[in-house]
Amino acid sequence: MATTQHSSALNPDIGATVLGYPRIGPRRELKKALESYWSGHTGTDELEATAAALRRSTWETLYANGLDSVPGNTFSFYDQVLDTAQLFDAVPERYRGLSTLGSYFAMARGRPGLSPLELTKWFDTNYHYLVPELSPDTRFRLATAKPLAEYREARELGITTRPVLPGPLTFLLLAKPAADSPAGFRTLDLLDGLLDVYAELLELLAAEGVAWVQFDEPAFVADRTPEELRALGSAYTRLCALPSRPSLLVAGYFGRLGDALGVLAGTGVEGLAVDLVSDERALAELTAERRLRDKTVVAGLVDGRNVWRTDLRAAVRTAACLLGSVRDLGVSTSCSLLHVPYDLDAERGLDPVVRQRLAFAAQKVTEVVTIARALREGTGAVAGELARADQARGLAGRRDDQVRARLSALRPEHRRRPGYARRAAAQRDRLRLPALTTTTIGSFPQTSEVRAARAGLRAGRIDEAGYTAAMRAEIERVVRLQEDIGLDVLVHGEPERNDMVQYFAERLDGFAATEHGWVQSYGSRCVRPPILHGDVSRARPITVGWSTYAQSLTDRPVKAMLTGPVTMLAWSFVRTDQPLAETADQVALALRDEVADLERAGLRIVQVDEPALRELLPPRQERQQEYVDWGVAAFRLATAGVADATQIHTHLCYSEFGDVIAAIDALDADVTSLEAARSTMEVLHDLAAAGFSRAVGPGVYDIHSPRVPDRDEIRAALAAAVAALPAERLWVNPDCGLKTRRYPEIEPALRALVEAAHAARQDSAPPSLR
Numbered sequence: 001m002a003t004t005q006h007s008s009a010l011n012p013d014i015g016a017t018v019l020g021y022p023r024i025g026p027r028r029e030l031k032k033a034l035e036s037y038w039s040g041h042t043g044t045d046e047l048e049a050t051a052a053a054l055r056r057s058t059w060e061t062l063y064a065n066g067l068d069s070v071p072g073n074t075f076s077f078y079d080q081v082l083d084t085a086q087l088f089d090a091v092p093e094r095y096r097g098l099s100t101l102g103s104y105f106a107m108a109r110g111r112p113g114l115s116p117l118e119l120t121k122w123f124d125t126n127y128h129y130l131v132p133e134l135s136p137d138t139r140f141r142l143a144t145a146k147p148l149a150e151y152r153e154a155r156e157l158g159i160t161t162r163p164v165l166p167g168p169l170t171f172l173l174l175a176k177p178a179a180d181s182p183a184g185f186r187t188l189d190l191l192d193g194l195l196d197v198y199a200e201l202l203e204l205l206a207a208e209g210v211a212w213v214q215f216d217e218p219a220f221v222a223d224r225t226p227e228e229l230r231a232l233g234s235a236y237t238r239l240c241a242l243p244s245r246p247s248l249l250v251a252g253y254f255g256r257l258g259d260a261l262g263v264l265a266g267t268g269v270e271g272l273a274v275d276l277v278s279d280e281r282a283l284a285e286l287t288a289e290r291r292l293r294d295k296t297v298v299a300g301l302v303d304g305r306n307v308w309r310t311d312l313r314a315a316v317r318t319a320a321c322l323l324g325s326v327r328d329l330g331v332s333t334s335c336s337l338l339h340v341p342y343d344l345d346a347e348r349g350l351d352p353v354v355r356q357r358l359a360f361a362a363q364k365v366t367e368v369v370t371i372a373r374a375l376r377e378g379t380g381a382v383a384g385e386l387a388r389a390d391q392a393r394g395l396a397g398r399r400d401d402q403v404r405a406r407l408s409a410l411r412p413e414h415r416r417r418p419g420y421a422r423r424a425a426a427q428r429d430r431l432r433l434p435a436l437t438t439t440t441i442g443s444f445p446q447t448s449e450v451r452a453a454r455a456g457l458r459a460g461r462i463d464e465a466g467y468t469a470a471m472r473a474e475i476e477r478v479v480r481l482q483e484d485i486g487l488d489v490l491v492h493g494e495p496e497r498n499d500m501v502q503y504f505a506e507r508l509d510g511f512a513a514t515e516h517g518w519v520q521s522y523g524s525r526c527v528r529p530p531i532l533h534g535d536v537s538r539a540r541p542i543t544v545g546w547s548t549y550a551q552s553l554t555d556r557p558v559k560a561m562l563t564g565p566v567t568m569l570a571w572s573f574v575r576t577d578q579p580l581a582e583t584a585d586q587v588a589l590a591l592r593d594e595v596a597d598l599e600r601a602g603l604r605i606v607q608v609d610e611p612a613l614r615e616l617l618p619p620r621q622e623r624q625q626e627y628v629d630w631g632v633a634a635f636r637l638a639t640a641g642v643a644d645a646t647q648i649h650t651h652l653c654y655s656e657f658g659d660v661i662a663a664i665d666a667l668d669a670d671v672t673s674l675e676a677a678r679s680t681m682e683v684l685h686d687l688a689a690a691g692f693s694r695a696v697g698p699g700v701y702d703i704h705s706p707r708v709p710d711r712d713e714i715r716a717a718l719a720a721a722v723a724a725l726p727a728e729r730l731w732v733n734p735d736c737g738l739k740t741r742r743y744p745e746i747e748p749a750l751r752a753l754v755e756a757a758h759a760a761r762q763d764s765a766p767p768s769l770r
């Protein structure tokens with residue numbers, strides 16, 4: 001085989017690298033240390049010791065596995081955006097007066113009487129960051145020395161790191177104006193002051209001998225205004241003019257940089273890290289930019305967000321293609337590896353064929369090193385690795401001809417229900433629910449007893465019958481509690497689910513589950529995204545037994561609970577060998593069968609959750625309609641098979657809904673529950689303005705914080721809701737599931753919610769009925 005060699009192609013400092021690494025610990029050591037610290041079982045010393053051990057093992061592993069440049073400052077106790085807010089003292093007044101760690105965790109989690117910062121999605125991933133609150137009074141200063149301290153800590157181990165921080169523009173664009181900011185204030189107004197402290201930090205790092213710093217600017221893979229692009233250019237021009245600073249590597253990932261590429265190429269930054277896997281147009285964009293000839297381009301050739309093995313031969317070809325257009329290259333992952341599990345080698349139970357197709361974080365590091373070696377020494381030096389990658393890529397996923405036949409037989413009417421007016425009338429007659437119907441979103445607290453029962457089943461300490469009995473007892477308790485509280489539409493509480501996506505994936509063919517494949521979702525909370533590797537189908541009903549049991553316990557309607565196709569895809573690692581639309585329809589067909597079985601079993605209401613609908617929206621408008629089309633089509637395929645009198649609900653959370661209002665409408669659900677508690681009902685006005693005509697349940701209680709809302713607070717939220725939409729079209733519910741809360745928090749909150757709804761019913765009844 002011919003050998004190609006590009007010996008001078010690689011930047012000597014960067015070579016093989018990754019943009020970031022997981023930090024929760026291969027066995028979730030940080031999660032356990034944090035939760036123990038928060039519960040008061042251990043102190044700061046133990047927490048710091050766990051953190052230091054994790055940092056050390058990450059640096060040593062990355063170095064030992066052959067990276068030329070090891071990323072630094074990627075550790076975080078909770079979130080890297082929060083770290084940056086604290087680093088630059090962007091700490092709102094209400095969190096001051098505590099220790100550094102006390103104030104940090106108060107911002108992350110709140111305290112009694114003190115709500116936390118808002119938590120929101122990190123771009124289109126399932127990671128969540130804390131939203132900094134800024135105001136014209138924010139005075140940035142270097143308040144901690146975290147990046148420097150971690151650089152020194154690694155150096156003492158003999159490892160030189162490249163500190164990684166959110167870039168100044170992305171930091172400001174992710175932040176929000178504090179509630180008391182004057183009208184017209186934009187976080188970008190603070191750029192000059194922020195650049196002063198970035199400059200100060202760069203000078204300190206340079207004095208310490210740091211050679212390269214990575215600034216992450218993923219905000220620029222989305223459509224940006226000319227003003228924002230100008231600010232990007234002037235910010236980096238200013239930082240580059242510093243007399244003493246490390247070389248700057250600006251990373252844009254989760255898409256292509258578009259206009260921002262030219263802007264950055266026009267500044268003095270030494271390097272650009274680009275994502276070459278998320279958007280197939282990225283390569284052409286790079287080769288067309290002549291000013292990259294005097295820059296280092298760190299090519300994100302290994303997908304940092306998915307678990308499939310890289311096509312190494314194609315990656316080497318792409319790198320070679322770039323060579324003529326740039327000064328030199330680095331080889332990297334497309335983004336931080338924060339979004340994938342640590343190590344495939346920890347998995348024992350995976351199907352061997354599926355396993356061969358996979359690469360987790362540790363394997364991706366090896367892939368990066370292999371590509372870099374191919375560029376240095378020629379492809380012949382890595383012939384074995386390339387051949388193994390070819391072989392793995394040749395393996396096909398599970399094929400199900402029956403599913404494929406069903407999909408090709410689909411007609412438009414499979415995705416269409418009769419008009420809403422007709423459905424609403426049928427549902428009113430059947431359900432006889434009051435205005436401002438009270439309900440919850442599905443899950444009740446996952447108690448340690450419930451988790452222990454599941455752990456017992458896995459470990460063989462209890463059998464299937466014992467486990468079913470324990471879950472039924474929990475369902476009965478939850479049903480009785482809801483009756484006692486006075487909720488109108490009940491749920492079974494989802495105790496049997498380890499996770500709303502993983503639970504279904506474990507029961508559908510075409511998915512694989514991992515044992516240790518934990519990925520941080522926020523703070524100490526993790527998920528184990530399933531791997532969607534082949535055609536999806538449902539062998540037998542999944543939820544019917546639990547929902548019918550709950551319904552058998554009560555006369556009130558029980559709402560059955562499923563996870564929708566978009567969310568199943570968003571929170572899984574999904575095959576890339578066919579369009580997402582096709583994969584989504586396969587999942588939708590399985591759900592459609594489940595909905596039909598629930599309806600047949602007598603369930604009158606079925607909720608199909610789509611919390612990830614907004615999350616998956618592509619960052620650039622040019623791709624959004626295509627996504628909305630397949631996402632909506634799949635949801636409708638899952639739900640449109642029911643009778644008029646069967647009420648379909650959906651639930652969305654964690655979102656700024658502005659961009660997906662039309663998509664929410666197009667889902668055609670009879671009732672849509674949305675997060676609204678923290679966005680003070682703005683979403684209702686948006687829906688009303690868009691002509692949304694069906695029922696809505698705006699969240700009136702923020703479940704993301706342990707704080708218990710009182711009746712008056714909920715009444716105020718309801719009053720705002722009733723001002724936007726007629727009471728007959730409003731439902732009253734928390735803004736998300738209750739699984740992460742504890743009973744002492746949710747019981748008084750739900751009682752307050754029911755009381756507030758009853759009072760609001762009185763207020764909004766016609767005068768003659770008051």
Ligand SMILES: CN1c2c(nc(N)[nH]c2=O)NC[C@@H]1CNc1ccc(C(=O)N[C@@H](CCC(=O)N[C@@H](CCC(=O)N[C@@H](CCC(=O)O)C(=O)O)C(=O)O)C(=O)O)cc1
Nearest residue numbers: 126451452454455498499500501521524525526527571740
């Ligand atoms: C709604 N959200 C979800 C997202 N993504 C998902 N895939 N799922 C979601 O629900 N994205 C957006 C948001 C993010 N929110 C959350 C909320 C809560 C969590 C969370 O609580 N995660 C749990 C793990 C949940 C789980 O899988 N539990 C399993 C295993 C539990 C476990 O750790 N068991 C122990 C032993 C048991 C014991 O004795 O306690 C073990 O194995 O060591 C289960 O219940 O069986 C978390 O703890 O992090 C995540 C995202």
Ligand SMILES: N[C@@H](CCS)C(=O)O
Nearest residue numbers: 441442443609611737
């Ligand atoms: N039914 C789920 C939705 C979470 S987004 C729950 O209640 O937890």
Ligand SMILES: [Zn+2]
Nearest residue numbers: 611653736737
């Ligand atoms: Zn939710």
